[in-house]
Amino acid sequence: MPRIVGITFNKKSRVYNFDSSNFDLNIGDNVIVETEKGLQYGTVVTEAKEINENDFSYPLKEVVRYATKKDTQANSKNNQDAGKALIKAREIVDELKLDMNIIDASYTFDRKQLLFNFLADERIDFRELAKRLAAIYRTRIELRQIGVRDKAKEIGGLGPCGRMLCCNTFLTDLNSVTINMAKNQLLALNPTKINGSCGRLLCCLAYEDVVYTKLRENLPDIGDDYKDKNVAGKVINIDILSQKIYVEDKQSNIHEVIVGNGKN
Numbered sequence: 001m002p003r004i005v006g007i008t009f010n011k012k013s014r015v016y017n018f019d020s021s022n023f024d025l026n027i028g029d030n031v032i033v034e035t036e037k038g039l040q041y042g043t044v045v046t047e048a049k050e051i052n053e054n055d056f057s058y059p060l061k062e063v064v065r066y067a068t069k070k071d072t073q074a075n076s077k078n079n080q081d082a083g084k085a086l087i088k089a090r091e092i093v094d095e096l097k098l099d100m101n102i103i104d105a106s107y108t109f110d111r112k113q114l115l116f117n118f119l120a121d122e123r124i125d126f127r128e129l130a131k132r133l134a135a136i137y138r139t140r141i142e143l144r145q146i147g148v149r150d151k152a153k154e155i156g157g158l159g160p161c162g163r164m165l166c167c168n169t170f171l172t173d174l175n176s177v178t179i180n181m182a183k184n185q186l187l188a189l190n191p192t193k194i195n196g197s198c199g200r201l202l203c204c205l206a207y208e209d210v211v212y213t214k215l216r217e218n219l220p221d222i223g224d225d226y227k228d229k230n231v232a233g234k235v236i237n238i239d240i241l242s243q244k245i246y247v248e249d250k251q252s253n254i255h256e257v258i259v260g261n262g263k264n
Contacts (some may be wrong), residue, residue: 006046006187007033010106014174019060021049030067038108038117041067041075051077078107080116086138089116092132100124103146103154113140119151152198159196159204166203176200183210184216186240215240216258218259231255 005025006015029044047175050236067075072182076124086105093100100120114137118124126143133141143173149167156168167174182194196202224235226247233249247255 003048004060005044005048005063007031007042007063008045009040009042015045016042017060018042019062021062023063024048025063030072032062032064032067032071032109034061034064035108038112039064039110041071041078041109053150058075075109078109078111082106085114085133086116088136089129089133096128098124098126098129099155100126100145103151108141111139115142115143115144117144117146117150117154120145148198149200152196157197159202160193162206163206165197167198171203174203175206177203177206182206184209185212188237212240215243219245226257228257231257 002019003021005020006016007018008015016035025033025044025048027044027047031042033040033042034116053257060167082105086102089102089105098105099122100118102116102118105114114133116133124145130141130143142205142246153167153171153174157165159165177200179189179201182189182201185205185208187194194202194205218239219238220235222235222238226233226235226245231247231249233247233255236248236254237246239242239246243259245257245259247257249255250254
């Protein structure tokens with residue numbers, strides 16, 4: 001069975017899985033890995049674990065080698081040069097009067113590609129920008145437009161809870177968050193309450209969704225008819241965490257019923 005580790009290419013990037021079967025890696029180890037964009041310098045952030053190959057629908061790339069001191073120095077220089085390239089790219093954007101905001105730049109470890117991430121409200125014709133950058137840096141240039149969730153991840157800020165944004169501090173994967181998660185938790189579908197700083201649904205809606213889904217298995221839905229030995233009527237409200245429902249009988253009396261594990 002392959003042994004995989006999670007590797008990240010910078011502190012805020014998502015975690016990627018790599019086959020580490022040929023190495024005994026630990027969290028914090030620096031390695032060189034093969035990616036679709038070429039060689040990359042990364043850091044191990046998860047413990048190695050054996051997996052079934054059928055668990056992945058795509059072939060896993062392998063760890064190439066442990067990073068040497070020379071590799072670390074080269075990576076540091078790449079980061080410095082990328083920072084200078086970012087400044088130059090922003091100057092060219094201003095010259096061309098392009099309505100875009102380049103927020104970061106990065107080299108692949110082998111410097112075969114220079115990637116720029118940018119924000120824009122609409123599609124941008126950046127062909128002239130790419131042409132100028134390629135002439136200066138003599139490598140393949142990739143300009144990638146990112147979304148508002150990625151913008152929040154890069155810029156950071158405070159969430160409605162008063163803490164730093166999850167995406168900017170510890171979340172590595174911006175997984176899908178759906179309106180059904182808010183409905184499942186009986187939250188008011190008010191955008192000011194369920195949307196984050198990015199304007200999209202709060203990432204934290206996904207944190208407890210599995211728990212709410214499990215607890216709701218024992219509860220009827222609002223509007224359902226309910227009957228037990230003590231009360232009969234229509235369910236007008238439910239308290240998921242307390243496992244309680246509120247039933248209105250024909251005389252308009254409200255009864256609190258503890259459902260628990262399906263037993264009254």
